[in-house]
Amino acid sequence: MRAEMNESRQIFRHGATLSPTCRTVQLPAARFPVYAWNGLTKGTNLNAGIVFRAEGIGKSYPGVRANDDVSFDVREGEIHALLGENGAGKSTLVKMIYGLVQPDDGRMELMGQPHRPSDPRAARAAGVAMVFQHFSLFDALTVAENIALGMENPPPRRDLAARITQVSTEFGLPLNPARRIVTLSAGERQRVEIIRCLLQNPKLLIMDEPTSVLTPQETELLFATLRTLAGQGRAILYISHKLEEIRSHCDRATILRGGRVVDSCDPRAHSARELAAMMVGGQMREIDRTGRSAGTVLLDLRGLTMAASSAEGTSLKDVSLSVRAGEILGIGGVAGNGQEELLAALSGESLSAPGSVTLEGRDLSRAGPEARREAGLLAAPEDRLGHAAVPDFSLSENTLLTAGGRKGLVRHGMIDRPAARRYAEAVIANFDVRTPGPGTAARALSGGNLQKFVIGREVLQAPRVLVVNQPTWGVDAGAAAAVRQSLLDLARAGAGVIVISQDLDELLELSDRFCALNEGRLSAPRPTEGLSLDEIGLMLGGAHGMEAAQA
Amino acid sequence: MIDLTTLIPALLIAATPILYAALGELVVERAGVLNLGVEGMMIVGALAGFAAAVATGSPAMGFVAAAAAGAAVSMVFALLTQFLLANQVASGLALTLFGLGLAALFGKSYEGVKAPAMMAGPMGLNWMVWIGFVAVAAIWFFLNRTRPGLILRGVGENHDAAHGLGHPVRRVRIAAIAFGGAMAGIGGAFISIAIVLQWTEGMTAGAGWIALAIVVFSNWTAPGVLAGAWLFGGVTALQLRLQAAGVAVPVQLLSMAPYLATIIVLTLISARQKFSRRAGLGAPGSLGQNFHALR
Numbered sequence: 144m145r146a147e148m149n150e151s152r153q154i155f156r157h158g159a160t161l162s163p164t165c166r167t168v169q170l171p172a173a174r175f176p177v178y179a180w181n182g183l184t185k186g187t188n189l190n191a192g193i194v195f196r197a198e199g200i201g202k203s204y205p206g207v208r209a210n211d212d213v214s215f216d217v218r219e220g221e222i223h224a225l226l227g228e229n230g231a232g233k234s235t236l237v238k239m240i241y242g243l244v245q246p247d248d249g250r251m252e253l254m255g256q257p258h259r260p261s262d263p264r265a266a267r268a269a270g271v272a273m274v275f276q277h278f279s280l281f282d283a284l285t286v287a288e289n290i291a292l293g294m295e296n297p298p299p300r301r302d303l304a305a306r307i308t309q310v311s312t313e314f315g316l317p318l319n320p321a322r323r324i325v326t327l328s329a330g331e332r333q334r335v336e337i338i339r340c341l342l343q344n345p346k347l348l349i350m351d352e353p354t355s356v357l358t359p360q361e362t363e364l365l366f367a368t369l370r371t372l373a374g375q376g377r378a379i380l381y382i383s384h385k386l387e388e389i390r391s392h393c394d395r396a397t398i399l400r401g402g403r404v405v406d407s408c409d410p411r412a413h414s415a416r417e418l419a420a421m422m423v424g425g426q427m428r429e430i431d432r433t434g435r436s437a438g439t440v441l442l443d444l445r446g447l448t449m450a451a452s453s454a455e456g457t458s459l460k461d462v463s464l465s466v467r468a469g470e471i472l473g474i475g476g477v478a479g480n481g482q483e484e485l486l487a488a489l490s491g492e493s494l495s496a497p498g499s500v501t502l503e504g505r506d507l508s509r510a511g512p513e514a515r516r517e518a519g520l521l522a523a524p525e526d527r528l529g530h531a532a533v534p535d536f537s538l539s540e541n542t543l544l545t546a547g548g549r550k551g552l553v554r555h556g557m558i559d560r561p562a563a564r565r566y567a568e569a570v571i572a573n574f575d576v577r578t579p580g581p582g583t584a585a586r587a588l589s590g591g592n593l594q595k596f597v598i599g600r601e602v603l604q605a606p607r608v609l610v611v612n613q614p615t616w617g618v619d620a621g622a623a624a625a626v627r628q629s630l631l632d633l634a635r636a637g638a639g640v641i642v643i644s645q646d647l648d649e650l651l652e653l654s655d656r657f658c659a660l661n662e663g664r665l666s667a668p669r670p671t672e673g674l675s676l677d678e679i680g681l682m683l684g685g686a687h688g689m690e691a692a693q694a
Numbered sequence: 695m696i697d698l699t700t701l702i703p704a705l706l707i708a709a710t711p712i713l714y715a716a717l718g719e720l721v722v723e724r725a726g727v728l729n730l731g732v733e734g735m736m737i738v739g740a741l742a743g744f745a746a747a748v749a750t751g752s753p754a755m756g757f758v759a760a761a762a763a764g765a766a767v768s769m770v771f772a773l774l775t776q777f778l779l780a781n782q783v784a785s786g787l788a789l790t791l792f793g794l795g796l797a798a799l800f801g802k803s804y805e806g807v808k809a810p811a812m813m814a815g816p817m818g819l820n821w822m823v824w825i826g827f828v829a830v831a832a833i834w835f836f837l838n839r840t841r842p843g844l845i846l847r848g849v850g851e852n853h854d855a856a857h858g859l860g861h862p863v864r865r866v867r868i869a870a871i872a873f874g875g876a877m878a879g880i881g882g883a884f885i886s887i888a889i890v891l892q893w894t895e896g897m898t899a900g901a902g903w904i905a906l907a908i909v910v911f912s913n914w915t916a917p918g919v920l921a922g923a924w925l926f927g928g929v930t931a932l933q934l935r936l937q938a939a940g941v942a943v944p945v946q947l948l949s950m951a952p953y954l955a956t957i958i959v960l961t962l963i964s965a966r967q968k969f970s971r972r973a974g975l976g977a978p979g980s981l982g983q984n985f986h987a988l989r
Contacts, residue, residue, distance in 0.1 A: 263860030279855035
């Protein structure tokens, strides 16, 4: 039995993609009993017991049918993907499994027993654990305290600290129980969440979009861990809309659309395009990258150095880059490595040393945002609600914030309301923003629609250079494709575009050249053509946190 | 010269009302709630405690009644902020005004009445002074060493995460608000039963605001609250004696000292914010924010 398990652990289905730094981790077998381990191969796994089953689950909110007649099951030892666009009902579904909301109809079963948890405590007691999309950690508290808060009956402090150290080391995810969360990186924070789940010895582990903040290497490490856990006979329900990830790591996929199960398949047997088509219920529009040619250099950054604006920020260190007309430059990197500072330095919110920012030969380094907009350097920050748009302003008022000067919406200090309204209407029409009209408050728009509006507001001003940070963060596939296409169209029209993003697939799809921002330093740009994920990972400083895992 | 043997007891007595009120508010704020109604709860406690002590002849019963009355008025705040999701700052200010008015209304008949005799403890000090020290240790232990205390800190640090893990955010906060009200009530009653020995309108005279300042000064720790209460108590006691001794320092300057100290501490905390967060200090993450479970 032990020997079988040891062998099974080494079967990573896509072992070839595992980076060499990932090692096979030792099982803490004594404390994590294996439930009816059936064998090593996929074939026998298919006959394995069902850990979780949902039958006809439905849930309504006022005006929305979030889930309708959802039935699926998750088997022992499998990594089961729950795939769907934003608003497809994935989150509602797992919240019901985890007891945060109660279904209106249908029934659930866990290990053959009826499962209807009234709150997360009951769900945890039944054997369900969940790693949240947005970390549910307490910044000012220590690792040990955070883990204790997620357990029903935590052992005494000293024992708990010892167990955290032991279990985390055994899984190759070392953690110091006395550290405070604020001092940890995103990857380390996720370890805390995972260890918190593992100490409960769950039968079903739910992961809600866990890789959105991880480097490729950290993602590989995560999947190695998940594979080990699945090998112990646990079931893993994995929520994501990253198709490649699901294709290479998951055993089965249940696809949700509009709250209903539309398909169930083996994701390895389908292409990403086919999966995307199932997700959105139709063909995805092919992104058109053609018709662009790199022209003269528009924007030039030379030795840009800037101190962090806040205590939590990252200072920029000797950043140099250039963007040509018709070119898209992609800047990757895990958030918090200077992205916001770089955007501020480009938009003019932060001023830099003379000569460090030039647009078409003109030194803009001491010019504020309005002067830069006049010159043709526009920016769309990451935070849509609060930074790019004022939540309680109407859309037409929001156009005034950046387009006031360039589009002549403000004359002699007076607002030209009809012009602002017309411009907002133009943005809404050109960018397919779904909203009742330009008088709607920005906060009333969904994330994807507001993002289309914010990007459209800048693009229609015909900038010379546009800088965007996380243009499709939290935006569903359809809207994301529209936003990306609009950036490509802008470049085709002869503008330079800088895309700062954490989404590597997006950067590979859009950019002509790629560079990485790591701890405030920008790597030398490389042509995107022929760049492998491993190379990108190294550029991102993907070794970050991995040395610790090796120790 | 100033006699330390009389100064220290005077300091401890002057510090006790704000110590109780600030300890209560500390627990409230660690649960993520900002209740600016401390002054109002103190004055209600002062009247209720005095009335109960006069009626029963027992100061102990007075303190019990004060705690109950303080907790009762704090439930008005709990209703407003935890169920109706009203703004905490406005609700707290309203509670202060409400408490002051309520106490003035029902206090008329107690003016001129004398309080029953004190219960003396060790060193001739009121038992409540000693219980205050025990409360500091107990609250420190509760917050840092017990599971309910950990849950309370978790609720105050990130209420969304606490809810996600299945901890009852609203129940924890209501309990904390009630505890804060009871402690403020005891603090107020100490003024009427143990210091002044009679009821006068508005007799808490801003002690509730000082208690709020002390919580910030303490950096949200129980030992810090004790230090802050002693600082205020010490300056209050010292200033009276300095005046009596005819020292040529303007009284106003001395009265300002504790507030200046608070401003300096706040500035230091904010300048070293990163450091403080890393050391787990500073204001609770969800302080003053209302919690509403989305779906």
